[in-house]
Amino acid sequence: MGDSSDSSNEYTLKSPPTDCISAVKFQPNSSHLLLVSSWDTGVRLYDVNSNTLRMQYNHPAPVLDCCFHDAVHSYSGGLDNTLKMYDFNAAKEFVVGSHEAGIRCVDYCPEVNVVITGSWDSTVKLWDPRTPCGTGSFSQPDKVYAMAVSGDKLIVGTAKRKVLVWDLRNMGYVQQRRESNLKYQTRCIRAFPNKEAYVLSSIEGRVAVEYLDPSPEVQKKKYAFKCHRLKDDKLEKIYPVNAIAFHQEYNTFATGGSDGYVNIWDPFNKKRLCATLAIASSVVDEDETVGQRNPDQIFIRNLSTAETKPK
Amino acid sequence: MQHFEFVLQHSSLYVAIIQHFSRKYELALRSYEGDDPLSVWHSYINWTEQNYPSGGKSSQLTQLLKACVMNFKNTDQYNNDDRFVQIWIHFCGKFSEPNEMFQYMKSKSIGVQTTAFYVAWATCVEEQGDTKRADRILLEGISADAQPLNTLKKYRDAFLTRTCRQAIAAVSVADEPEEPVESERHSLAPLALTKRGAVPADRASSSRPGRSVVLQPSTVQQKQQKPIQIYTGENAPPTVANPSNSNRGLPNTKENVKEAGKWTKSTSKSGKPISSTVASTDFEIHEDEGCGGGSPKGQTKTVGTALGLSVRKRDKPVETADNVLKTVFITTTDPGEIIQELPMYRKDLVYAGVTEYSPEELLAIRWKKQQEKLNEQEEMANKVASCKESVTNTHSSK
Numbered sequence A: 001m002g003d004s005s006d007s008s009n010e011y012t013l014k015s016p017p018t019d020c021i022s023a024v025k026f027q028p029n030s031s032h033l034l035l036v037s038s039w040d041t042g043v044r045l046y047d048v049n050s051n052t053l054r055m056q057y058n059h060p061a062p063v064l065d066c067c068f069h070d071a072v073h074s075y076s077g078g079l080d081n082t083l084k085m086y087d088f089n090a091a092k093e094f095v096v097g098s099h100e101a102g103i104r105c106v107d108y109c110p111e112v113n114v115v116i117t118g119s120w121d122s123t124v125k126l127w128d129p130r131t132p133c134g135t136g137s138f139s140q141p142d143k144v145y146a147m148a149v150s151g152d153k154l155i156v157g158t159a160k161r162k163v164l165v166w167d168l169r170n171m172g173y174v175q176q177r178r179e180s181n182l183k184y185q186t187r188c189i190r191a192f193p194n195k196e197a198y199v200l201s202s203i204e205g206r207v208a209v210e211y212l213d214p215s216p217e218v219q220k221k222k223y224a225f226k227c228h229r230l231k232d233d234k235l236e237k238i239y240p241v242n243a244i245a246f247h248q249e250y251n252t253f254a255t256g257g258s259d260g261y262v263n264i265w266d267p268f269n270k271k272r273l274c275a276t277l278a279i280a281s282s283v284v285d286e287d288e289t290v291g292q293r294n295p296d297q298i299f300i301r302n303l304s305t306a307e308t309k310p311k
Numbered sequence B: 001m002q003h004f005e006f007v008l009q010h011s012s013l014y015v016a017i018i019q020h021f022s023r024k025y026e027l028a029l030r031s032y033e034g035d036d037p038l039s040v041w042h043s044y045i046n047w048t049e050q051n052y053p054s055g056g057k058s059s060q061l062t063q064l065l066k067a068c069v070m071n072f073k074n075t076d077q078y079n080n081d082d083r084f085v086q087i088w089i090h091f092c093g094k095f096s097e098p099n100e101m102f103q104y105m106k107s108k109s110i111g112v113q114t115t116a117f118y119v120a121w122a123t124c125v126e127e128q129g130d131t132k133r134a135d136r137i138l139l140e141g142i143s144a145d146a147q148p149l150n151t152l153k154k155y156r157d158a159f160l161t162r163t164c165r166q167a168i169a170a171v172s173v174a175d176e177p178e179e180p181v182e183s184e185r186h187s188l189a190p191l192a193l194t195k196r197g198a199v200p201a202d203r204a205s206s207s208r209p210g211r212s213v214v215l216q217p218s219t220v221q222q223k224q225q226k227p228i229q230i231y232t233g234e235n236a237p238p239t240v241a242n243p244s245n246s247n248r249g250l251p252n253t254k255e256n257v258k259e260a261g262k263w264t265k266s267t268s269k270s271g272k273p274i275s276s277t278v279a280s281t282d283f284e285i286h287e288d289e290g291c292g293g294g295s296p297k298g299q300t301k302t303v304g305t306a307l308g309l310s311v312r313k314r315d316k317p318v319e320t321a322d323n324v325l326k327t328v329f330i331t332t333t334d335p336g337e338i339i340q341e342l343p344m345y346r347k348d349l350v351y352a353g354v355t356e357y358s359p360e361e362l363l364a365i366r367w368k369k370q371q372e373k374l375n376e377q378e379e380m381a382n383k384v385a386s387c388k389e390s391v392t393n394t395h396s397s398k
Helices: B002-031 B038-051 B060-071 B082-092 B098-107 B115-127 B131-143 B149-172 B178-188 B199-211 B215-228 B230-241 B243-256 B258-267 B272-291 B303-319 B321-333 B359-397
Strands: A010-012 A021-026 A033-038 A042-047 A052-058 A063-070 A073-078 A082-087 A092-098 A103-109 A114-119 A123-128 A133-139 A144-150 A153-158 A162-167 A170-179 A186-191 A197-202 A206-211 A223-226 A229-231 A235-238 A241-246 A253-257 A262-266 A271-275 A299-301 B340-343
Touching: A033 A063, A033 A073, A042 A063, A042 A073, A073 A103, A073 A114, A082 A103, A092 A123, A092 A133, A103 A144, A114 A144, A123 A144, A144 A197, A153 A186, A186 A241, A197 A241, A197 A253, A206 A241, B002 B038, B002 B359, B038 B060, B038 B082, B060 B082, B082 B098, B082 B115, B098 B115, B115 B131, B115 B149, B131 B149
Parallel strands: A021 A063, A063 A103, A144 A186, A235 B340
Antiparallel strands: A010 A299, A021 A033, A033 A042, A042 A052, A063 A073, A073 A082, A082 A092, A103 A114, A114 A123, A123 A133, A144 A153, A153 A162, A162 A170, A186 A197, A197 A206, A206 A223, A229 A235, A241 A253, A253 A262, A262 A271
C-alpha cells in the first residue's frame, strides 16, 4: 500500500491506466470503488480499499468521461461518439447510443434517474438507464465542454464561455442563459452539494463561484479568484484548472490543475485550506513543446477533517 | 408558399455547407504540420471573404484577420510575405484610424520591403489630406527598395501628377481637370483599406457633384475638412444632431480618451446626460475585462446586463486602433518590468481562427492522426505480406 510519498495516508493505485486520465469518479455515497476513464481507451474499476483493479472494459477510442449509475452499472463515452453501459455483475458491455461528435461529459442524476451526455456536436442527450435508451436530444449554443448536475438541475458549460441551466424535469426550455465570468475557456463545472451554487474553472488559472438564484441579492455573493499559477522572478506560469471535486458534507472543494497540484478551498471564508492532495483529480497534459508527460498515476489520500472543514 | 419553403430549405442547406467548410478550415488550422502555416490561414481568409460578404465590424472576417495577425505577430518568417502583408493591410482597414496600425507594422518591420505596404499606407494618409506625408512614405518605400520597385515608382508618379493637378485645381479653380483626378483616386484607392461605412459615402458625394458645375465649393470644403480627418467629420455631426446615432458613436470615441468624455459631460448641453450614462457603464465593463473578472465590482452585475454588454465588448477592441495596440500587441510583446504571464497550454491552438477548441479536442486531433498512421502502416504491412505470398506462390508454381 505504502508509497514513496511522505505521508502515510496517501498511496498510489496499482496497475494505473497507460495514458492520460480523463476522469475519476467515486461510487455514490462510498469511497470504496473508483471508476477511471483514460485516453488509453480503457475504463477501469478500482477497489480503493484493497488497492486492486477489479475490472476493465474498452472503447474503440479514448474515453473522455464516465459515471456510476448505481453500484453495479457504469456509463462512459469518448472519441468514438458512443455511450457505453457496463454491467459489473454480468461483466458485459452495451452500446446505449451515440452522438455525432465526441462525447465530452457523462453524468448521472439520481433525482430524475437519468444519464446525461454532453458532446462536441453541441447537444446534450438524456438516457433512461432502465431500458437503457435515449429519451431526448437538446441543442446547445456550442460544443459542450463541461457539465454538472445539481439536484434536478443541469448546468452546461460550452465553448465561447456560455453557461446554461436546464431543468431536467422539463427540458422544454432553457432555465437560464449565462456567460462565464471568467475570460477564458470553461474547463470544468461542479455544483455545490447544497445545490445553491456552482464552481466553474477556466483554462487560464482561475476559478469562479457562482450562484444559481438569479436575484441580484444573491448574485452579489459571487466571486472569482486566481489559482494554479507558478510565479518565478518575472514570469508567471498560468495553468488550466482541469478538475473540481466537492466534499459532500462541508461544501469545501478541491481543484486540480495542469501544474500537478491539488488545492482545497473553503468557499465560505474564501481561504485555501491546503494544497497537494488528490481526491480525484485528472491531469491532462497537452503541452507538446515541453513534452513532460505527468506519470499517469492515481493518488488516493484519506482526508482528515482538519484538511476539509471550513475554518 | 412552396416557393418560400424551397428557398428556406436551400438557405438552410447553404448554411450547413458554409458551416461544414468553416469547420474544416478550423480543423486545418489546428492540424497543419508543414512549414507554411500561413497558407491555411490565407486560404481560410480568402474563403471567408467570399462567403461572408456582410463584413460588419464584428464580422467573422474581422475576427479572423485579427486572429491571424495575432497568431503570427511574433514570428519573423512572414514579415515580408505578400500574403501576410495583404492580411495586415486588410486588418488595418478595419480601424477608424489605420495610421497607427501602419506605424505599428513599420515598428515591427512587417511589410517594410513590400510595395503593397507603402502604397496602402500612403493611400491612407493621402485620404486624410496629408499629401506631403504620403509622398514621404512613398519615398521611404523606394529608398527601402520595396518590391516590386517598379510598381511603387509608377504609383508615386501617378500620385505626384494627381496631387499636382489637385493643387492647380485648388488654386486656379479650374473644374475640368478635377473630374478625372477624382475618378482616378477612386480606382486607385484600395477599397479594402477603407471603412465601408465612412469613406465611400464621402466619396460619392464628392464625385457626383463633380460632374455638375457645383464642384468648386464642394472640393474646397473637402480640403478644409480633410486635415481634421474624415472619421471625426463623419462622427461628429450625428452626435450633435441625432441622439439615436450618438449612442453608437459616442462610446467609441469616449473609450479612447477617458478624460475627454468626462469633461464634456460636466461642461455643457442638456442632451448629454443620456449618452454619458452609456459611456460610464461602458467604462466599468472595459476595466473589468482588463483585470479579468476577478474584481468584485464586475460581478455585482445581473446576468441580463452582463450578456447585453458583453456583445458590445467584442466589436470595441476592433473599433479603435488604440485599444487593440495597447491591450493586444504592446502588452504581450513588451518584456517590460511587469511580470510576464505565460499560459501553460497551447493558447495559439485553442484560440486559433474564430472558434475555440478545448485541449481534449486538440489531443483528439493528434490521436486520430496517429491512428491513421498506424492504419497506414498496417495496410502497408498487409500489402507487403500479400506481395510476399504471391511471390512465393509464383515461385512454388514454377
